[in-house]
């Protein structure tokens with residue numbers, strides 16, 4: 121069974137934490153080491169970003185990590201070569217996140233095949249449209265057992281959410297507000313209403329909140345309405361410090377706080 | 382009859398579509414559902430035509446350039462978009478989009494700009510309509526195009542430097558998209574060319590199609606025939622070219638020629654000749670041809686003309702290129718600068734360096750004396766004087 125499915129089915133009441141980082145930042149060959157430390161620190165699943173030169177959905181922090189990663193020599197082909205060893209070390213689900221153009225150049229079938237070979241469970245590509253996915257790529261993703269994760273926002277209409285729920289295999293990525301990545305979530309009536317409304321739809325797929333989750337408070341808030349939350353920019357910011365490896369366990373503990381694990 | 386226009390899914394053959402993050406979906410979907418209905422309303426058409434006439438100064442003249450014609454041995458007409466208010470074709474599109482934005486109830490306008498021509502045209506219509514205006518411009522372009530930055534500021538626009546990536550046009554476009562993601566309710570994004578997610582390429586093409594609509598009428602008056610033998614235009618994103626080609630696409634006997642910027646030479650590593658150097662992929666929300674690495678990273682193009690150094694072309698151009706309806710040619714900096722000087726000396730018209738790329742193609746063609754050639758003179762060269770002076774050591 122797909123590791124993502126397994127994770128959510130067996131979670132009981134555990135609140136799950138996912139961490140995003142950009143492959144190749146701060147150093148080209150950090151990928152597996154970071155994954156291992158995160159798993160050992162109690163992170164439940166990982167999103168590994170493959171960098172793109174023009175990341176329109178991202179704020180300054182992830183733009184910067186993407187630029188640096190590219191300068192360091194990261195590419196999709198190189199990332200897959202690093203990930204050959206992934207399943208020797210890492211048990212938790214791993215998703216790749218990035219933009220559609222590098223995936224198209226690599227070749228969608230080749231991409232899915234490489235994901236399956238190295239043990240990547242799913243992908244998040246915010247600028248791959250639903251129509252194109254359905255018409256052109258869905259079969260290939262199914263063939264290789266790769267989950268494609270769609271995003272929803274406070275402005276996504278209910279019928280569209282239902283359609284996304286039908287097409288999704290894994291979870292639904294609930295973008296916390298209308299913003300690019302890296303803007304801290306402010307707990308407002310509006311976001312609370314959106315979280316409640318979405319939870320109330322009783323979708324088939326688990327809900328995972330991302331964008332703006334930066335600390336224990338925003339993590340807790342999101343998890344009142346969702347099955348998991350993703351921390352991205354706040355973690356990538358930590359990686360700019362020289363002793364980031366030492367700091368990771370306490371950073372993760374700080375986010376999870378007293379949430380029952 | 383061939384179909385050269387967008388289909389109901391937003392595609393031109395394999396090109397186009399709307400490759401956008403979900404955060405942009407509601408705005409793009411609203412546009413997609415409403416743009417045709419709005420721009421076909423009588424009240425819209427009336428206001429658009431009135432402003433083009435009284436404010437922009439349309440119809441722009443179709444001028445038979447006699448001395449240029451003598452030099453090349455053909456009948457060469459210049460479509461004088463350089464005489465429009467603000468000095469280029471860009472204003473045809475910004476007038477259309479601001480009227481549309483008003484009807485969508487938007488109060489704030491954002492735009493990207495490279496050379497600053499589209500930024501100026503956007504700031505201008507925002508002043509005209511009393512709308513808030515933010516223009517994103519690459520930090521490097523802000524330095525290179527100081528006079529246009531000053532014009533935008535004088536119009537009341539805020540010019541925000543794009544500091545990400547290569548700090549030029551493509552990054553300004555990214556920043557505008559990010560702004561829209563963060564301000565989805567009250568803001569309309571006026572894209573400056575026939576690029577971006579569907580329906581932008583088609584919408585901008587319709588606003589610019591006034592160029593060829595007028596040309597047909599003017600040709601009929603001047604030559605007794607509505608169509609030319611050749612129509613030429615330069616291509617950055619491709620909006621003046623689509624405007625020039627639009628009403629000739631189905632006249633298969635009209636040869637359509639689009640001039641791309643080869644910079645220091647197509648193979649020099651300093652070029653913007655997308656149709657030669659590009660591969661199929663996705664840029665700024667549409668599937669098109671773009672300059673990129675094998676890993677799908679966008680390559681920063683180069684041209685002496687800031688309006689042509691865009692790493693992609695609009696999806697309709699990618700389609701016209703692929704099926705061979707339009708011929709894409711590469712013009713170097715040197716060829717364009719010489720053509721700009723030549724027009725100035727023969728006709729007393731200083732063209733924008735962008736437009737000079739189209740003029741340079743004349744040198745490479747052979748004509749029959751009775752051939753009718755139309756060149757889109759997309760803009761005037763005032764903004765480029767510094768560049769011309771330096772280049773020729775005047």
Ligand SMILES: Cc1ncc(COP(=O)(O)O)c(C=O)c1O
Nearest residue numbers: 574617618619620621688759760
């Ligand atoms: C005078 C002029 N011509 C042409 C262009 C290129 O744009 P497009 O290819 O959209 O016509 C520009 C862009 O700034 C311009 O200023």
